[in-house]
Amino acid sequence: MSDDLVLAIDQGTSSTKCLLVDPAGGVVRTGSAPVPIRYPRPGWVEQDAGEILGSVLTAAASCLDGVAPGRVVAVGLSTQRESAVVWDRTTGQPAGPVLGWQDQRAQPICDALREKGQASRVREISGLPLDPMFSAAKLRWLLDETPDAAVGTIDSWLVYALTGSHRIEAGNASRTQLLDVRAGAWSPELLDLFGIPSAALPTVTPSAGELGRIGAHGGVLAGLPITAVLGDSHAALYAHGERAAHGVKVTYGTGSSVMRLGEPSNDAVCMTVAWNDELAAEGNIRSSGSTVAWLADLLDRSPEQIGAMAAGAASEGVHLVPGFGGLAAPWWDDTAVGLISGLTLGTKPAQLARAAVESIAHQVADVVDAMGPAEALLADGGASGNDVLMQIQADLTGRPVLRARTANLSALGAAFLAGGFTPSISYDEFRPQPGDAAAQRSAWRAAVARARTPHLGS
Structure with missing residues (x-):
C-alpha cells in the first residue's frame, strides 16, 4: 500500500537515529537520542546496553509522535558492529559493560592465539585478521568476567531485548570472528580456539524476513515486526x-x-x-x-x-x-x-x-x-x-x-x-x-x- 511506512532504526556509536520512510525512499519524520561513551582506562571503550536500548525507545517515540497507528508496517534495524554485549540468561538484564568496537582490552587474548600459530587459521575460516576490534576476543573477556551469561553484538542485544529471540544477523555474525564466513554458520573450531560455548551465542539468521515481533515492553514499537537487520556499513552499501x-x-x-x-x-x-x-x-x-x-x-x-x-x-x-x-x-x-x-x-x-x-x-x-x-x-x-x-x-x-x-x-x-x-x-x-x-x-x-x-x- 502506498500509505505504508517503514521505521528505520540506526543504532550508532554515539547516537541512535530513527527515520520513518515511505516506499519512494522519502523521509517522513525523524527522531534521535544520544548514547554515552566511556573511557575508563587507556584503550578501554565502554557503553551501557540499557542506555543503548533506552536510546532506541526514545528516538522511536520521538519519530512516531503523532503518526497514526497502523501506518507503520515494519521495522528495519541498522547497528554498529563488533561491539560485544553480555546479559543474564534468566533476567535478560545487562550483566556487564558493552565493549565498544574500538576497545582494545582483549589484545592479550589475540596475542596468545598468535603465539600459538593460530592467526592464519582464524583468517582462513573467518575472513578476518586476528585483531581485538572484532567481537570474539571481547566476548571471551566478558565471559571470563561473567560465566554462564548470554552474549551477542548490538543487533542481537536489541532483537533480544525487543522480541525475546536470541538471534544475530548474518552480516553482523561475520564480524564476530566466530563465523565460518563461507558456510554462514558458527565454526566449532573458532569457538574452541576462543573458548566460546555455543550455548551462549545467538542463532544466525538471514538479513531479511520475519526476524521477530516486538513485545509490549517496546513502547511505541509494540506489535511491529522486525523484517530487516543489517550492520551499519552493510546497510549503507x-x-x-x-x-x-x-x-x-x-x-x-x-x-x-x-x-x-x-x-x-x-x-x-x-x-x-x-x-x-x-x-x-x-x-x-x-x-x-x-x-x-x-x-x-x-x-x-x-x-x-x-x-x-x-x-x-x-x-x-x-x-x-x-x-x-x-x-x-x-x-x-x-x-x-x-x-x-x-x-x-x-x-x-x-x-x-x-x-x-x-x-x-x-x-x-x-x-x-x-x-x-x-x-x-x-x-x-x-x-x-x-x-x-x-x-x-x-x-x-x-x-x-x-x-x-x-x-x-x-x-x-x-x-x-x-x-x-x-x-x-x-x-x-x-x-x-x-x-x-x-x-x-x-x-x-x-x-x-x-x-x-x-x-x-x-
Whole structure:
C-alpha cells in the first residue's frame, strides 16, 4: 500500500537515529537520542546496553509522535558492529559493560592465539585478521568476567531485548570472528580456539524476513515486526543500490568502512557477509572522524572549526598518522603509534587541521589501492559533507567520488530492505584534479612507515 511506512532504526556509536520512510525512499519524520561513551582506562571503550536500548525507545517515540497507528508496517534495524554485549540468561538484564568496537582490552587474548600459530587459521575460516576490534576476543573477556551469561553484538542485544529471540544477523555474525564466513554458520573450531560455548551465542539468521515481533515492553514499537537487520556499513552499501556492483563504498564516520561486493583478492582487506549470503571485501579504518574530534579537543575548537581551518590551509609537509590504537586495514599493525611528522617552527594549527583531514583521505586511499580497480568511490557518512575532504579523496585516488545527497544511508538501507523498496539515491560528483598526488602519497607512506617503526624515531 502506498500509505505504508517503514521505521528505520540506526543504532550508532554515539547516537541512535530513527527515520520513518515511505516506499519512494522519502523521509517522513525523524527522531534521535544520544548514547554515552566511556573511557575508563587507556584503550578501554565502554557503553551501557540499557542506555543503548533506552536510546532506541526514545528516538522511536520521538519519530512516531503523532503518526497514526497502523501506518507503520515494519521495522528495519541498522547497528554498529563488533561491539560485544553480555546479559543474564534468566533476567535478560545487562550483566556487564558493552565493549565498544574500538576497545582494545582483549589484545592479550589475540596475542596468545598468535603465539600459538593460530592467526592464519582464524583468517582462513573467518575472513578476518586476528585483531581485538572484532567481537570474539571481547566476548571471551566478558565471559571470563561473567560465566554462564548470554552474549551477542548490538543487533542481537536489541532483537533480544525487543522480541525475546536470541538471534544475530548474518552480516553482523561475520564480524564476530566466530563465523565460518563461507558456510554462514558458527565454526566449532573458532569457538574452541576462543573458548566460546555455543550455548551462549545467538542463532544466525538471514538479513531479511520475519526476524521477530516486538513485545509490549517496546513502547511505541509494540506489535511491529522486525523484517530487516543489517550492520551499519552493510546497510549503507545496500542503499547505494545498483551502483554498489561497480563501485567501492566509503562510509566516513568515527572510523571508516571501505566495502565492495565480491571476495577480496588479498589479505590486506577482510572478507565479510554483506547481507544474507552475499560476500563482500572490506577494509576498516579505526580513526577518521575521531581524528578530527581529537584535534578539536586538543586545540579547544569544534570539529566544524577544524574543517574550516583545513579548507583554507595547506598541510605544508605535516602528516598526522592516527595510530591511536594501532592501524587497521591495510596494515593490521597493532604496534603502530599515533604520529605527527614534518613539524617546523612555522607550523600553525591550520596545518595540523589540514593534516588531520588529509589523514582520512590517505587512509581510504590506502585501502582502495589494496582493493584494486574500481570505477568510482560511493561516499556517505557525516564527514562526506565536507567538500574539501571529498575533493582531496578524488585527487588522491584518481577516481571520481560520488557523494550521496541523502544523509543517513545506513538507516535508509535498513528501511529499503525491510520494506522491499528499490533504492534510489542521487549524488554530487567530485572529479580528480591535476596535481602532485603521487608525491603526496609517497610522503604519506613514509609517515606511516615511521608510525609502524616508532623505535627509529622521526
